[in-house]
Amino acid sequence: MADVHPEHAQLQADRIYLGWQYALLHPDPGPAPRRPSPVDSGPVTNDKADAEWMRRERLNEALLNRPMKVFRAFTTALAVLILVLGVTELLRWSFAAAGLVTVGGIAVFCSYAIRQGNRAVRHRIQERQAVGDRQREERDRELFQAQEEHAARYREWAERKERYDRQLTWYAVTVPDEIDRIDVAGGTLPGWSALITLLGATRLYSGGHLTVLDLSEGAIAKDLIELARRGGDDPLVWVLPGDLPRLDLGATLPPEAFADVLAHVVSVSEEHPRDLSFDNAILERVLEVLGENATINQVTAALRALAQVGDPREDLLTGLITATQLERIGTLFGRGVSDRVVIERAWALESQLRKLETLGSEAVRLPPARLRVVSMDRQAGVLGNRVLGTYVATALTHILRQSPASERPWYHTIIVAGADKLRGDVLDRLMDACETSRTGLVLTYRALTPTVRERLGRGHAAVTFMRLGNAEDARIASEHVGTEHRLEIAQLTETISATGAGLDGGYVSTVGHADEGEDDRAVRGTDLKEDITSSTEWGRQATKAMGETERVLHRSREFLVEPHQLQQLPTTSVIVTDATAQGRRVRMADANPAILTFPKTTLGEFDEIKEAVLERAPEEPRRHEPTAFESAPPNLGPPPARLDWRRRQ
Numbered sequence: 001m002a003d004v005h006p007e008h009a010q011l012q013a014d015r016i017y018l019g020w021q022y023a024l025l026h027p028d029p030g031p032a033p034r035r036p037s038p039v040d041s042g043p044v045t046n047d048k049a050d051a052e053w054m055r056r057e058r059l060n061e062a063l064l065n066r067p068m069k070v071f072r073a074f075t076t077a078l079a080v081l082i083l084v085l086g087v088t089e090l091l092r093w094s095f096a097a098a099g100l101v102t103v104g105g106i107a108v109f110c111s112y113a114i115r116q117g118n119r120a121v122r123h124r125i126q127e128r129q130a131v132g133d134r135q136r137e138e139r140d141r142e143l144f145q146a147q148e149e150h151a152a153r154y155r156e157w158a159e160r161k162e163r164y165d166r167q168l169t170w171y172a173v174t175v176p177d178e179i180d181r182i183d184v185a186g187g188t189l190p191g192w193s194a195l196i197t198l199l200g201a202t203r204l205y206s207g208g209h210l211t212v213l214d215l216s217e218g219a220i221a222k223d224l225i226e227l228a229r230r231g232g233d234d235p236l237v238w239v240l241p242g243d244l245p246r247l248d249l250g251a252t253l254p255p256e257a258f259a260d261v262l263a264h265v266v267s268v269s270e271e272h273p274r275d276l277s278f279d280n281a282i283l284e285r286v287l288e289v290l291g292e293n294a295t296i297n298q299v300t301a302a303l304r305a306l307a308q309v310g311d312p313r314e315d316l317l318t319g320l321i322t323a324t325q326l327e328r329i330g331t332l333f334g335r336g337v338s339d340r341v342v343i344e345r346a347w348a349l350e351s352q353l354r355k356l357e358t359l360g361s362e363a364v365r366l367p368p369a370r371l372r373v374v375s376m377d378r379q380a381g382v383l384g385n386r387v388l389g390t391y392v393a394t395a396l397t398h399i400l401r402q403s404p405a406s407e408r409p410w411y412h413t414i415i416v417a418g419a420d421k422l423r424g425d426v427l428d429r430l431m432d433a434c435e436t437s438r439t440g441l442v443l444t445y446r447a448l449t450p451t452v453r454e455r456l457g458r459g460h461a462a463v464t465f466m467r468l469g470n471a472e473d474a475r476i477a478s479e480h481v482g483t484e485h486r487l488e489i490a491q492l493t494e495t496i497s498a499t500g501a502g503l504d505g506g507y508v509s510t511v512g513h514a515d516e517g518e519d520d521r522a523v524r525g526t527d528l529k530e531d532i533t534s535s536t537e538w539g540r541q542a543t544k545a546m547g548e549t550e551r552v553l554h555r556s557r558e559f560l561v562e563p564h565q566l567q568q569l570p571t572t573s574v575i576v577t578d579a580t581a582q583g584r585r586v587r588m589a590d591a592n593p594a595i596l597t598f599p600k601t602t603l604g605e606f607d608e609i610k611e612a613v614l615e616r617a618p619e620e621p622r623r624h625e626p627t628a629f630e631s632a633p634p635n636l637g638p639p640p641a642r643l644d645w646r647r648r649q
Contacts, residue, residue, distance in 0.1 A: 014204040021588025022490035029160035061121040065499040072110035079103040080112035171606035173589035175462045177409040184444040187466030189218035194572045195591040200224040215418035217378040225538040228371040230531040235371040237510040244509045245362035250395030257398040259283035297357040307346035400433035408442035419443040424451040448473040462578035467569040474563035487588035491555040497570035511635035538594040
């Protein structure tokens, strides 16, 4: 079969890369055929044995001829005696002549018999030698034929072995950008780090923009940030709540949208979803009093006045509200605010929104960045982080709703890590906004809660499953995938996942150092393969593990999609399921981004390359087989307008 064309190793902007599938297009040819030996061609004639046989034959003949030779010697002696008697005239010559004739005839007969026996022995030896010669000729002929057949089989085996050794072993697992969302169920923080690094890096190197909302408190996008810096970008990283003053996300939303965002933020602390219309009405009226571009601390000051909490003169002195605004607030729901329900809700709103009071208070103009990361400080409170996460998600939703649909799907991608910490209605609104604006959305869930199960795979979404430690979650996932599927996992995946890449430390805020000099920035790179090797923990760990595990590069095992198997998946393993025109696909992948640096990895998909190889004519000349990612940028066309966090005035 011919080799794979190099174009299969180019990064494609219309595909979402989720991992690498281990597959062998050419099976293992096994050991080389054994070279035939003379023993395999038949019995070998032993010259020493033949010499011994001839010696025995001659010995036997000599033993058989011994009586004849003795009798001949006797007759010869008798003839000599008769001749002596005749010469001495002791015996008449007539009788002597008759005796000599008789004895001579007997001697001649004995000599003839001895000669015939020797001839018979020589004849048998010659026949034995002729048979041996014919056997040697036949054996040599069979050996020559066997060697010719072996040479042909060896050439064929060598070609199969060369294809097997040179073939690609890791193929990209992608989904088309026609899908609206990717749901990631289960997984560990290192596994999420691998998946987000791979997915985000391929989007950024394809010319796209990426926003990561990290609710996991695990700094899973650290490697992605380093890759973005190597790629020539200066990512913006907010670590909340410390960077709230420099976060202007949603600060200039219209009053009605801003009220809706704040109403959702307040609902985070409530165990069961409730009707937000009442809270929304209160906030809309407060914002109407405060005017355009009201800040969070102004809203909380107005809510304190409405709820009759504290002394409003302090807020008047600080300039948060004016006397006119204070008077109008007092009459919003009747003079004296006799409705206790309004007072209670205003108090509840103020208590929750206080966590956002510093939002945008020190906002500065930041340079454009194609990667933006908003994370939660693990040292902060759990409820406070949920409030902040809900605010960011809801504000992003409203910005997307106001933005025109992108000309290219997934040009802007939003990743929400730990999306199970958001309420279901917040997720629904974010999903709808991303679908309408053609913004790619990736949601990762640690646990399959009822809220998550209701939304898993809803709409045109691809669903991926990573390690699910909980037995019930593993059972639900196996039913979703289908227990009849048999998947293949590489031993290299298990080996490298066992070494793992750590997530030590946390994020370092960059929005406070946006004007740092060029000398302080990372070295710019243009090759994704080299950047992964040099700037990510996954690349460094894989380089080390490859030297120790090279002997297992072609080993793998199969398993059925059963709950106990899903509980034991390697850290970076991903089961990808998506719907196609031919039916639902189920593929096993390794999300480790360092696999891209392996010499036998391609960005082409296995099914496509297999089809191309099978369709190619056998007589087509051999071409160079791609061994790695080719960094030539794809033709992306003109980029659409960049999504701006701030509303255009």
